[in-house]
Amino acid sequence: MSYSIKRAAVIGAGIMGAGIAAHLANADIPVLLLDIVPPDAAESTDRAARSRIAQSGLEKALKAKPASAFYTAKSARLVTVGNTVDDWETLGEVDLVVEAVIEQLDVKRDTFARLEPVRKSDAIVTSNTSGIPAAQMMAGRSDDFQRHFLITHFFNPVRFLKLLELVPGPQTDPELMRFMGQFATEKLGKGVVYCKDTPNFIGNRIGAYGFLVTLRHMLDEGYTIEEVDAILGPVMGRPRSAAFRTADLAGLDTFAHVVANLYANLPNDPQREIFKLPDFALEMVKRGWIGDKAGQGFYKRIRIDEGKQTLTLDPATLEYRPEQPAKFASIDAVKRNPDVYERIRGLVNSDDRAGKLAWELTADTLLYTAATTPEIADDLVNVDRAMRWGFNWEVGPFETWDALGVEATAKRMVAEGRTLPPLVEEVLGNGTGRFYVEEPQRSYWDFNTHAYTPVPPTGPTLSLAALHKSEKVVKSNGSASLLDMGEGVLCVEFHAKMNAIDADIIAMLNEAVTEGKKNWRAVVIGNDAPDFCVGANLFLVLMGAKSGAWDEIDRGTRALQDANMALKYSDVPVVVAPAGRTLGGGAEIVMHGQGVRAAVETYIGLVEVGAGVVPAGGGCKELLARWQTLTPEQGPFPAVRHSFETIAVATVATSAYDAMNYGFIRKNDAITWDRERLLADAKADALALVEAKDKGAWRKPEPQTFRLPGPGGRLVLEQVAEGLKLQGKASEHDVVVSSHLAYVLTGGNCSPLDVLSEQDILDLEREAFVELCKFEKTQERMAALLTTGKPLRN
Ligand code: NAD
Numbered sequence: 001m002s003y004s005i006k007r008a009a010v011i012g013a014g015i016m017g018a019g020i021a022a023h024l025a026n027a028d029i030p031v032l033l034l035d036i037v038p039p040d041a042a043e044s045t046d047r048a049a050r051s052r053i054a055q056s057g058l059e060k061a062l063k064a065k066p067a068s069a070f071y072t073a074k075s076a077r078l079v080t081v082g083n084t085v086d087d088w089e090t091l092g093e094v095d096l097v098v099e100a101v102i103e104q105l106d107v108k109r110d111t112f113a114r115l116e117p118v119r120k121s122d123a124i125v126t127s128n129t130s131g132i133p134a135a136q137m138m139a140g141r142s143d144d145f146q147r148h149f150l151i152t153h154f155f156n157p158v159r160f161l162k163l164l165e166l167v168p169g170p171q172t173d174p175e176l177m178r179f180m181g182q183f184a185t186e187k188l189g190k191g192v193v194y195c196k197d198t199p200n201f202i203g204n205r206i207g208a209y210g211f212l213v214t215l216r217h218m219l220d221e222g223y224t225i226e227e228v229d230a231i232l233g234p235v236m237g238r239p240r241s242a243a244f245r246t247a248d249l250a251g252l253d254t255f256a257h258v259v260a261n262l263y264a265n266l267p268n269d270p271q272r273e274i275f276k277l278p279d280f281a282l283e284m285v286k287r288g289w290i291g292d293k294a295g296q297g298f299y300k301r302i303r304i305d306e307g308k309q310t311l312t313l314d315p316a317t318l319e320y321r322p323e324q325p326a327k328f329a330s331i332d333a334v335k336r337n338p339d340v341y342e343r344i345r346g347l348v349n350s351d352d353r354a355g356k357l358a359w360e361l362t363a364d365t366l367l368y369t370a371a372t373t374p375e376i377a378d379d380l381v382n383v384d385r386a387m388r389w390g391f392n393w394e395v396g397p398f399e400t401w402d403a404l405g406v407e408a409t410a411k412r413m414v415a416e417g418r419t420l421p422p423l424v425e426e427v428l429g430n431g432t433g434r435f436y437v438e439e440p441q442r443s444y445w446d447f448n449t450h451a452y453t454p455v456p457p458t459g460p461t462l463s464l465a466a467l468h469k470s471e472k473v474v475k476s477n478g479s480a481s482l483l484d485m486g487e488g489v490l491c492v493e494f495h496a497k498m499n500a501i502d503a504d505i506i507a508m509l510n511e512a513v514t515e516g517k518k519n520w521r522a523v524v525i526g527n528d529a530p531d532f533c534v535g536a537n538l539f540l541v542l543m544g545a546k547s548g549a550w551d552e553i554d555r556g557t558r559a560l561q562d563a564n565m566a567l568k569y570s571d572v573p574v575v576v577a578p579a580g581r582t583l584g585g586g587a588e589i590v591m592h593g594q595g596v597r598a599a600v601e602t603y604i605g606l607v608e609v610g611a612g613v614v615p616a617g618g619g620c621k622e623l624l625a626r627w628q629t630l631t632p633e634q635g636p637f638p639a640v641r642h643s644f645e646t647i648a649v650a651t652v653a654t655s656a657y658d659a660m661n662y663g664f665i666r667k668n669d670a671i672t673w674d675r676e677r678l679l680a681d682a683k684a685d686a687l688a689l690v691e692a693k694d695k696g697a698w699r700k701p702e703p704q705t706f707r708l709p710g711p712g713g714r715l716v717l718e719q720v721a722e723g724l725k726l727q728g729k730a731s732e733h734d735v736v737v738s739s740h741l742a743y744v745l746t747g748g749n750c751s752p753l754d755v756l757s758e759q760d761i762l763d764l765e766r767e768a769f770v771e772l773c774k775f776e777k778t779q780e781r782m783a784a785l786l787t788t789g790k791p792l793r794n
Contacts, residue, residue: 003180006095007031007032008032010033012034014102017035018058020158022061022062022068024098025078026075027187027188028078030079032081032090033058033081034054034084034087038052051081062076071654088118091118092120097124098152099115099127099129100128108137112125112138112141112149121144124149129151130153130258131204134169137169148176150166150168151168151197152184153166162190162191162675164191166194168197185458191385191389196375198376199261199265202376202382202383203387204258206386208259209365217361221357226324227353227357229326230327231331235334236362237340237400238391238393239392247298248297252281252285252291269372281315297313300312300320331347334347338465341395344362344404345404362404367420367421370421370424371421373447379453380398380444384398399436401435410428426445430450442455459674459676460680464528464679468483475508477507477508479504480505487687488522489521489523489683489686490515490522491679494532494533499533499534501535506559509525516574517571520572522574525574525576525577525589526679526682528679531579531581533581533589535608536584538611539786540556542782542783542786545773550773554766554770557617560618561766564618565592565618568592568593569701573693575594575689577679577682580601582605583607584608584611584617586604587664588615588617588619588622592618594701595685596665597669597670597682598656604665607650609648610791611781612737612775614737614768614769616768618765620741620765621758623646624639625704625706626666630663636752640708640717641717642663643745647741648738650791708746708752709747710746710747710751710754713747717746718739721734736777747761747764780794
């Protein structure tokens with residue numbers, strides 16, 4: 001049987017259903033989104049009123065915070081809403097139906113029963129249940145329906161969380177499992193984990209256990225919420241939101257459902273009693289203190305005077321008190337170590353309060369995971385992946401165990417009176433004492449065959465940390481390195497604080513072009529950090545401005561311009577690979593790449609006006625050049641206006657696709673959905689350019705020229721800025737910055753007949769930049785960004 005998905009439907013337009021519909025639309029698949037007819041519209045003939053719930057789900061997905069569930073406004077237009085009465089027959093036209101109704105077995109069963117007679121004979125049906133076994137949902141369905149059915153367990157928010165758990169039912173076609181694995185990986189950019197049909201599958205079973213033992217230790221041993229979050233955060237390779245901020249984000253009500261389901265459905269689990277919320281948490285659910293969506297949970301933000309304050313819940317009194325940041329010597333000792341394994345090792349072997357709790361929680365979680373894995377997964381790789389991709393852990397439980405040393409860890413556990421599960425005993429006796437071995441290739445201990453089996457690949461990945469470890473560093477300074485990516489490709493990696501551009505980064509960019517020409521076939525600029533680059537190092541600019549070092553600021557700006565021009569006109573192909581925040585100077589580096597391979601979650605923008613200046617690393621020039629080629633027949637002004645409108649309000653694209661609409665990335669640049677594949681894809685792009693170059697099918701770009709409107713055009717843009725000021729939408733200094741921007745974009749004092757070079761525009765950018773640095777209000781903006789991280793509207 002061969003499967004394909006050209007059209008889809010989602011039933012249930014709640015937080016998950018709407019999120020899934022949005023993500024399918026992001027993948028260019030038209031989706032029908034259905035929900036029930038609201039009771040007050042049961043008799044109505046007004047179609048819009050009857051489909052109101054689905055419509056509201058769609059609107060919430062569009063406006064979701066911190067970012068829309070959609071990559072672009074255009075993808076949102078691929079979703080059509082309807083209701084489960086009037087539009088039910090239309091389900092017969094789709095290739096995939098995803099059920100995402102409320103978590104009630106009878107409602108899900110009834111949905112599938114109604115779907116059976118209308119679905120297309122080869123349509124795939126999936127459920128997004130958090131934990132109801134497939135076998136129970138499929139009771140009463142035909143064999144054919146069951147062959148086409150599986151569970152697709154997405155995590156919230158669907159757009160951002162990489163994990164997708166796939167769970168077969170009793171009769172699921174194995175070919176369908178394979179197809180969905182491939183579809184989810186390649187089309188939806190998900191990290192697929194295969195689970196057995198057990199309560200709450202892998203991620204939530206282990207994740208819930210981990211959170212519940214944390215609560216128990218916290219209460220028994222008197223830790224505060226802040227102390228736990230300090231311990232279970234980045235220092236242990238967990239996300240910044242640690243335990244309790246993550247719980248507030250996910251919602252304690254949702255968690256309570258998962259916990260209740262686990263308790264009810266795990267009668268034989270030796271640790272069943274842990275699957276109960278402590279009284280204080282039950283009371284929180286009762287009071288509706290369920291987290292961010294209710295405005296309060298374990299933490300609460302309140303307004304005081306001009307600012308905001310965070311309060312923390314005291315579980316003993318259920319009262320909020322001001323947050324008290326936690327500090328531990330053991331954490332301070334390890335937190336700056338970039339090696340996550342060394343941090344974890346250091347912390348669990350410390351004997352202060354943080355070390356003690358870190359060890360207790362690690363020991364409990366590792367033991368429960370090892371005891372449960374054979375029941376919930378085919379292998380331990382899927383468990384490690386579930387925890388990394390669903391919970392943003394840097395390393396999975398079995399990887400952690402290897403890093404701590406299975407033997408040493410087991411000895412300590414036994415000495416403390418804990419019992420080792422059979423899987424650990426087996427590994428201790430297998431001759432290596434490891435869950436994973438690296439030679440001759442990365443393999444895991446397979447508890448089914450009692451032998452090492454190669455880890456199934458997740459697609460091409462390339463980690464710069466691994467290149468550092470295997471001594472592939474060609475050159476390095478304090479802020480950047482050149483790394484050998486193999487096959488003649490040289491990588492420029494930034495590793496400064498927030499990857500802010502300084503002289504060291506610029507030096508390494510220049511070095512890459514010169515060194516690249518001599519000894520390499522291509523250059524990739526990318527890194528493993530969450531944010532590609534937040535822009536120029538403002539501290540240095542501000543210091544220069546405060547001391548009136550205008551020539552120095554001019555020289556520093558020119559250095560970035562020259563480096564970017566060298567990238568653009570490099571003889572060896574240059575591919576830039578941004579991900580995460582790519583702002584100001586970071587965006588300018590991307591815009592000078594001969595090729596771009598962007599992670600879909602790239603937030604790129606020329607945001608310099610927030611710092612009271614204009615883009616001066618070639619950003620104005622490149623945006624003009626792009627719009628000029630897009631609208632050549634309309635004369636110079638539309639390109640100028642587009643560029644002005646984009647830069648003057650510090651537009652930041654909300655995805656790589658959105659970035660294409662603004663011109664930050666070209667339509668023929670490439671996008672990778674799975675961040676882990678980004679650098680491997682960028683390297684492949686670079687090699688493809690090399691091949692094209694060798695065949696004479698690719699050449700470095702030709703220098704561009706510009707015709708710009710001059711002072712006449714500038715006047716028009718200045719009037720726009722004045723108009724915004726009159727409406728209260730722009731401050732006096734916004735108008736000053738805008739008029740400098742207008743000056744650059746319209747070509748300064750040129751005549752519309754002049755032909756300007758790239759260097760002419762670069763000179764204008766620099767002139768405006770230095771002039772703006774002289775304003776006190778610009779310096780205030782820079783200082784505010786440096787101290788608060790937020791732009792100041794002065
Ligand atoms: P939700 O309450 O936000 O939305 C459920 C939607 O289903 C509502 O809009 C409701 O009107 C609709 N609905 C109820 N009965 C229906 C019916 N008979 N036909 C059509 N629509 C119907 O819930 P949610 O959080 O979106 O959860 C949906 C499913 O996804 C549940 O099975 C849940 O366990 C699962 N899930 C939730 C999360 C999460 O974090 N919220 C994560 C993974 C899986």
